[in-house]
Amino acid sequence: MKIFFATQNTGKLAEAREILSPFGFEVESIDLPLDEPDAGTVTEVARIKLEQAAVSGSGPIMVDDAGLYLAAYPGFPGVLTKRVFERIGYRGIAKLLAGEDRRAWFEGAVGVSWRGKQKVFTGKTRGVILEEWPERIKPEPGFPFDPIFLPDGATKVLKDMTSAERMHYSYRRKALEKMVNWLKETEQVD
């Protein structure tokens, strides 16, 4: 079964494909210009993206909004994660966290519109930002924090995990599995 995913983030797309293909979904990327507010929660932002995507008439469609939250700075960067990282980079993150609480978590919200119904599912993964990291790190596109984020209970950062290990800690997996269950419960898929 084909489901469109309105995202520009190739990391999100690859991860959604990996999670959803065992459930029989073929995830296809669709390029839609979606406005996102720069405030609120990832759930609210996902809802706003979903309203815009749902009217595209492209059939079953998903959106995703995600962010990193730093315990030292309540609510930040949250929905601004992408823009903040683009401006301050690893150097800025290191400065922000010098001498501060290094706990952090990812929050993600996946919205789906299918046969006239819309719903948003969330997932969260807690961990810490490393004390230090190599000067030159090469993250996967779209996932700049994977090399510096150590999930609680893990012995290595997300970037160094096999894809099966990464899946165990993936907040996107948690949200997408809830989505699959909802689609099954509401008998929207076989």
Ligand SMILES: O=c1[nH]c(=O)c2ncn([C@@H]3O[C@H](COP(=O)(O)OP(=O)(O)OP(=O)(O)O)[C@@H](O)[C@H]3O)c2[nH]1
């Ligand atoms: O290292 C990471 N591992 C992850 O697992 C992860 N998940 C989210 N993020 C960061 O949070 C922003 C979301 O921003 P975002 O939801 O506005 O999405 P986006 O603009 O990248 O794509 P989209 O809006 O087209 O879907 C992304 O850009 C990344 O910086 C991650 N970083």
